[in-house]
Amino acid sequence: MFEDRDFQTDTALLEALERPYARREAPVDEPPVGQGEMIQDFELETLWKAMALDDPVVYVSARTAMLAGLGSVEQIRYRQAVLTDALAQPDVVREIYGLAVQAIIGEREIFRSSFALTHSSSALLSTSITRLEAFVPILQRLRALTDEHADRFTSKGFTQFFDALRHELDEDYFNEISEHLGYLRLRDGVLMSARLGSGGQGIGYVLRAPSPDNRRFRFRRIMLNRPTHSYTVPPRDYAGGQALGRLRDRGVNLAANALGQSTDHILSFFTALRTELGFYVGSLNLHDQLTAKREPECLPDPHPLGTTVWSAKALFDPCLSLRLPDRVQGNDLRADGTPLLVITGANQGGKSTFLRSLGLAQLMMQSGMAAPAESFAATVTTGVFTHYKREEDATMTSGKFDEELARMSTLVTAIDPGALLLCNESFAATNEREASEIADDFIHAMNDIDVKIVFVTHLYTLAHHYHRQHADTTVFLRAERGSDGQRPFRLTPAAPLPTSYGEDLYRRTFTETDTTHTDTPASQ
Known part of the structure; x- marks a missing residue:
């Protein structure tokens, strides 16, 4: 028989994808008194542009970090340790940053291509599946980098980061994503349940995931010769097709929203990763330029x-x-x-x-x-x-x-x-x-x-x-x-x-x- 599984309340996909580092952007405040004058007097734009090398994200990260500053010795030492690791393993840090950039750019291209689509639940589900399929190889490469290079990093910041990746991006995680995507592609149609409400209207639509013995169950019902109730929409019944589409949207709505939120959380993770690493990439860029001139x-x-x-x-x-x-x-x-x-x-x-x-x-x-x-x-x-x-x-x-x-x-x-x-x-x-x-x-x-x-x-x-x-x-x-x-x-x-x-x-x-x-x- 079918597994009684509700994608609204019982989905490990949503829980698993929410875990890595979602972060909200801070609101933009008025610049502090004297900040503009200090930028001009120190010629900070020259420094930030050298750190950015035409990368606007690195520019913003460097600018934000230098203007905000750290208020304690412990915070400074913490970031210095992370920078020391970055200087020792610049290629790995740049590749992780590049993966975050790749994920964000790829997601934007998917969004542009799907912008003209209807805003139905089925369209949202399809777009979210495409986004997640684009994210998975990048997450797998992150995990591979972790296995290959994590032992070379000693700072608390990087060791905690790699430990989190080991814990979150394990084999079970990717297997679970693959399993859920297999369900959500709905190749065998949409299996849902509903209840009758007032006026005979359907309520409580829930998308159901088929169990592996589904086909055997259907076979057994035929053998028992029990009655089944079905309705086939005629090929040229346009109104019936639209009604069936609306019924399908009701069934997949909860799953589409859950998957959309999950992919948004993954995108937030990559956005935060790009922002955090942007500062260190900028520091590496500046280090390379000054070292080339033999400056201390x-x-x-x-x-x-x-x-x-x-x-x-x-x-x-x-x-x-x-x-x-x-x-x-x-x-x-x-x-x-x-x-x-x-x-x-x-x-x-x-x-x-x-x-x-x-x-x-x-x-x-x-x-x-x-x-x-x-x-x-x-x-x-x-x-x-x-x-x-x-x-x-x-x-x-x-x-x-x-x-x-x-x-x-x-x-x-x-x-x-x-x-x-x-x-x-x-x-x-x-x-x-x-x-x-x-x-x-x-x-x-x-x-x-x-x-x-x-x-x-x-x-x-x-x-x-x-x-x-x-x-x-x-x-x-x-x-x-x-x-x-x-x-x-x-x-x-x-x-x-x-x-x-x-x-x-x-x-x-x-x-x-x-x-x-x-x-x-x-x-x-």
């Missing part, structure tokens, strides 16, 4: 909130390196235990480049990426903010100094204790005495709420004041100037000087004819 990289050493750790060796600006054909100059930093870093020195000597490299290294560390340095250690921050000088308002609605103060006032409302603020020539739009007084008050206020500050300035009054009265809590770096007026783009620990060597710029711009040693504009 390291896994940073993060320290928890409440500490004040700042140290780096050969720290460089990756965005600048990506734009130039040669390697760029790196700089060292030793500023542990100090909440303030003041940078002075020659014009176009590398101060802004160092400021950008420090901010980028902080963002890359807190996203779990490798840092652009031979070594880098820093305290985890609650946020990274920038305040760079801007061109004067072309509409003349406000003065340059007013614009600086307005932007700073907006930032102050968003900065939390434990944040990092990078200032480049802030408050320089007014006279030196007034600017130094404002900057002094501002720095004290920020340090009082545990905000670390890196301050690039030409305000000698301000820098000299801090060197004289706050040398124990401030680290001073100065951009070097060669004896011939050239810029080596190195910053060294040194006291501020009452000159920025502006005469060098004047002489190079207006008097020198030999431009052989003129600095590359992009390296300023």
Whole structure:
């Protein structure tokens, strides 16, 4: 006799396919205060495009990871371990990412081809079967990769991922899918049950799965010569055919919905997998480009909130390196235990480049990426903010100094204790005495709420004041100037000087004819 099996409430297919990692997309919120300015000041678009290599998913994953950041040392270490595995097995990671992309693209093609079909339950069932049949070989390849390479991965993230694949995508899982697809193709017709409702209307339609002894059962009924009730629709009865189609749709409706939801869950799994691996693929892409130029990289050493750790060796600006054909100059930093870093020195000597490299290294560390340095250690921050000088308002609605103060006032409302603020020539739009007084008050206020500050300035009054009265809590770096007026783009620990060597710029711009040693504009 037929097996009494209800596809609405008793289907292992739905349960099995729902298990792997379904995830909802987070709603899009307004960007935080200062985020747009930080992207511009750090030239982050250059970095993200290098990571993406024209892959929009990798671009979005890299952008999201760097802007969101991780808030604890444990989270950073977790992602660093996953990245270490990815760097050790790049081909496997790229293939898994490629399988996720293949699944999503294939599903979209199926959706386009079936879009014009009627939205009946039978059409939904047919489309869902096609989608599932396209997913199964990719899931099988995922399982094969797990068997071949899982033992080479040691991070908690990848080991848990592969363990889940072993558990979910076992032989029974694929056998069960094959069995259910065999039923749902309905090659022997639609077997359903129903009850009579009021007015003789059919209710409670349930699709039934035939048991293996179905044919023998039918044979036995014929042999017993028991009456059967059947109706055959005439070949040219169009209305009868439509009525039969509606009856079939009622029977397969529950199974079609269940299978549609199941394939949606598999698609969600591949979408989440593509998004998560997109960040690591982007990190691999960036690693390949920097390694090809022999630029150093390291896994940073993060320290928890409440500490004040700042140290780096050969720290460089990756965005600048990506734009130039040669390697760029790196700089060292030793500023542990100090909440303030003041940078002075020659014009176009590398101060802004160092400021950008420090901010980028902080963002890359807190996203779990490798840092652009031979070594880098820093305290985890609650946020990274920038305040760079801007061109004067072309509409003349406000003065340059007013614009600086307005932007700073907006930032102050968003900065939390434990944040990092990078200032480049802030408050320089007014006279030196007034600017130094404002900057002094501002720095004290920020340090009082545990905000670390890196301050690039030409305000000698301000820098000299801090060197004289706050040398124990401030680290001073100065951009070097060669004896011939050239810029080596190195910053060294040194006291501020009452000159920025502006005469060098004047002489190079207006008097020198030999431009052989003129600095590359992009390296300023």
